[in-house]
Amino acid sequence: MPIHTLPNYWILETRTTAYAFGLNEAGLLTHCYWGQRLTQPGDYPQPVNPMNWASFSGSAHLTPEEYPAYAGTKFIDPCLKITFPDGVRDVVLRFDSADITENDTLSIHLKDDHYPLKLTLHYRVYEQHDLIERWTSIENTGESPITIERIYSAEWHLPRGDQYRLSHLTGRWLDEMHIRREPLIQGIKILESRRITTSHHHNPWFAIDEGSATEDNGKIWFGTLAWSGNWKIAAEVTDFMSTRVNIGLNDFDFAWVLQPKETFTTPSSFGGFTPNGWGEASHILHNFIRDRVLPRGDTLRKILYNSWEATFFDVGEASQIELAKIAAQMGIELFVMDDGWFHKRDLDNAGLGDWWPDERKFPNGLKPLIDAVNAMGMDFGLWIEPEMVNPDSDLYRAHPDWTIHFPTRTSTQLRSQLILNMGRSDVQDYLIGQIDKLLSENNIRFIKWDMNRNVSEPGWPDAPGDQREIWVRYVYGLYRVWQTLKDKHPDVIWQSCSGGGGRADMGILRLADQIWVSDNTEATARLNIQEGFSQIFPANTMEAWVTDAGRGIVPLEFRFHVSMCGTLGIGGHLLHWNENERQEATQLIAQYKTIRPIVQLGDLYRLRSPQENPVSAVQYVSKDQSESAIFIFRTFISEPAQLPNLYLKGLEPEAIYENVKTHERKSGAGWMYAGIPITLNNLQSIIIHLKRSATNI
Ligand code: GLA
Numbered sequence: 243m244p245i246h247t248l249p250n251y252w253i254l255e256t257r258t259t260a261y262a263f264g265l266n267e268a269g270l271l272t273h274c275y276w277g278q279r280l281t282q283p284g285d286y287p288q289p290v291n292p293m294n295w296a297s298f299s300g301s302a303h304l305t306p307e308e309y310p311a312y313a314g315t316k317f318i319d320p321c322l323k324i325t326f327p328d329g330v331r332d333v334v335l336r337f338d339s340a341d342i343t344e345n346d347t348l349s350i351h352l353k354d355d356h357y358p359l360k361l362t363l364h365y366r367v368y369e370q371h372d373l374i375e376r377w378t379s380i381e382n383t384g385e386s387p388i389t390i391e392r393i394y395s396a397e398w399h400l401p402r403g404d405q406y407r408l409s410h411l412t413g414r415w416l417d418e419m420h421i422r423r424e425p426l427i428q429g430i431k432i433l434e435s436r437r438i439t440t441s442h443h444h445n446p447w448f449a450i451d452e453g454s455a456t457e458d459n460g461k462i463w464f465g466t467l468a469w470s471g472n473w474k475i476a477a478e479v480t481d482f483m484s485t486r487v488n489i490g491l492n493d494f495d496f497a498w499v500l501q502p503k504e505t506f507t508t509p510s511s512f513g514g515f516t517p518n519g520w521g522e523a524s525h526i527l528h529n530f531i532r533d534r535v536l537p538r539g540d541t542l543r544k545i546l547y548n549s550w551e552a553t554f555f556d557v558g559e560a561s562q563i564e565l566a567k568i569a570a571q572m573g574i575e576l577f578v579m580d581d582g583w584f585h586k587r588d589l590d591n592a593g594l595g596d597w598w599p600d601e602r603k604f605p606n607g608l609k610p611l612i613d614a615v616n617a618m619g620m621d622f623g624l625w626i627e628p629e630m631v632n633p634d635s636d637l638y639r640a641h642p643d644w645t646i647h648f649p650t651r652t653s654t655q656l657r658s659q660l661i662l663n664m665g666r667s668d669v670q671d672y673l674i675g676q677i678d679k680l681l682s683e684n685n686i687r688f689i690k691w692d693m694n695r696n697v698s699e700p701g702w703p704d705a706p707g708d709q710r711e712i713w714v715r716y717v718y719g720l721y722r723v724w725q726t727l728k729d730k731h732p733d734v735i736w737q738s739c740s741g742g743g744g745r746a747d748m749g750i751l752r753l754a755d756q757i758w759v760s761d762n763t764e765a766t767a768r769l770n771i772q773e774g775f776s777q778i779f780p781a782n783t784m785e786a787w788v789t790d791a792g793r794g795i796v797p798l799e800f801r802f803h804v805s806m807c808g809t810l811g812i813g814g815h816l817l818h819w820n821e822n823e824r825q826e827a828t829q830l831i832a833q834y835k836t837i838r839p840i841v842q843l844g845d846l847y848r849l850r851s852p853q854e855n856p857v858s859a860v861q862y863v864s865k866d867q868s869e870s871a872i873f874i875f876r877t878f879i880s881e882p883a884q885l886p887n888l889y890l891k892g893l894e895p896e897a898i899y900e901n902v903k904t905h906e907r908k909s910g911a912g913w914m915y916a917g918i919p920i921t922l923n924n925l926q927s928i929i930i931h932l933k934r935s936a937t938n939i
Contacts, residue, residue, distance in 0.1 A: 358384030394490030419774030471717035528780035555582035570618035578623035595637030623688025648701035665715030782842035784808030887917030
């Protein structure tokens with residue numbers, strides 16, 4: 243049983259961790275423990291009783307309330323803020339009851355002690371995955387509407403301490419997912435998106451250590467949010483050594499009018515703990531995402547070709563077939579036509595919204611191209627950007643009111659496009675109809691779902707409730723459209739893209755199989771971006787293309803090796819590649835196929851970070867430890883250079899592993915502890931493929 247109920251006390255236990263809370267003497271639901279699993283129920287600390295330290299410091303500063311609502315002297319960052327119909331903005335929650343469903347889900351029901359309001363804190367324990375899922379629902383049991391101004395999914399409390407360090411991911415378009423580590427000191431550190439999507443700038447993920455963790459050592463408390471819209475993380479340190487992380491929907495410009503008898507449910511936050519450093523924290527998330535979040539986490543992703551950087555908008559039947567022929571010869575399995583294929587789409591200033599093939603470029607529809615691609619043995623995929631509309635489109639001319647806008651303000655166009663209001667059911671139905679038609683009439687097996695701008699003038703003039711509900715209704719609308727299409731077309735593989743990695747989160751991964759990590763395809767830059775991405779997401783979700791960025795400077799092999807660290811794709815202009823390049827690519831694609839299961843489904847070890855080292859390395863080990871693929875990269879070090887030994891991880895110390903290429907054989911211990919000397923020139927890279935051998939040395 244992963245959930246233990248004691249009198250007024252609950253313990254959630256996973257394989258190696260535990261999380262506990264209970265009612266204190268004042269009846270407040272109080273956090274007690276989050277860390278390594280302990281032996282006896284009595285080992286877990288008792289709830290702290292309220293202490294009012296001074297007239298200036300309310301008890302919330304000292305008592306780690308499990309889910310503090312704004313009330314009384316709670317000067318800390320609260321999880322919930324409500325305005326009742328009479329203008330009262332103070333929520334006094336009292337414990338009501340608790341129940342356990344399906345063995346793994348605990349619900350704690352709280353009630354306001356005056357108003358008709360019920361709040362439920364939900365906890366689901368993923369025992370084998372060492373993770374806890376938390377979300378909150380709120381019900382208006384009265385007769386008048388109540389306005390929610392803030393409702394986080396969870397507050398995660400850390401043990402009392404004063405040395406905490408926060409790791410998070412930051413970046414921008416073309417340069418996403420850089421890992422940053424900074425001390426958490428008194429005050430509130432906020433990470434957020436106000437862009438209606440997850441954003442390139444920050445990711446809804448945090449990891450906190452005690453200041454000195456490494457890839458292999460140190461306690462890490464980490465969490466993320468399964469949500470693809472505005473989100474917020476507020477990590478607060480009080481002056482009483484209390485550190486807590488609030489995570490959930492962004493309350494910036496947010497309101498939700500909760501009608502009588504209605505329930506509002508937040509997105510889920512997932513939290514975990516490990517004493518074994520950053521690497522293990524990533525393993526936990528990778529395994530969970532592959533096993534429980536992704537629709538088909540255990541299947542191998544196909545090697546794709548994408549036309550974008552080769553032909554941009556200039557697509558057509560003949561030119562795409564020419565590219566496809568070379569792609570097929572090189573061993574590519576999926577041919578994806580990117581932007582430019584639909585009605586009147588010659589540049590980025592027209593066509594979005596009109597999702598049917600351009601009659602000039604595809605006079606007989608997409609079928610001849612798809613048939614040709616299929617005849618070459620490849621699947622066919624297509625780019626779409628459903629949430630957008632160009633003012634120069636039939637859709638906009640028919641429905642200008644379908645965009646997000648304020649009628650008295652000029653809607654800012656970015657990339658000549660406006661955003662459709664996905665909160666509207668007519669917009670959702672239109673998109674479902676259009677894309678369903680496309681998928682039903684054509685043998686399309688892959689969709690790249692793009693979203694190429696952020697929001698502005700976030701108005702919804704004829705909204706059914708408060709216009710500020712748009713932030714949430716948009717995302718639910720997006721999820722509904724995508725899920726409906728997925729259900730209708732279960733064989734289609736989906737990629738989430740938002741100008742690269744602008745929509746990478748656990749919410750979208752319930753729908754998308756893989757993520758376009760960045761529009762930056764230059765291999766040396768990509769090393770850092772991929773390292774950041776790997777903190778959260780497994781390699782089978784990390785789509786990585788070899789393009790012409792850096793061609794002539796960075797060797798083709800190096801560019802391939804970087805992309806082979808994830809789900810390999812090719813995006814260069816194959817007609818411009820010479821015979822040598824094509825042959826080399828063919829060999830590398832064949833090699834990727836031999837290591838693909840290890841990379842996509844194995845455990846990842848970040849051996850040397852590219853941020854800190856011009857010699858960086860990542861290693862993948864198959865789950866049964868029978869094979870490993872190690873990628874080593876040298877960017878630039880001035881000569882004469884001394885390179886460090888490389889120490890592998892994750893092998894079975896006693897087993898013998900053979901280097902598939904050189905036939906060198908050593909025990910796992912030998913590969914891991916004696917170190918491998920590295921000889922690489924600037925911009926050189928190498929893959930070592932090890933296989934466990936049945937015979938001794
Ligand atoms: C975005 C994507 C690119 C490409 C273009 C097409 O920028 O990230 O990969 O699909 O749109 O317009």
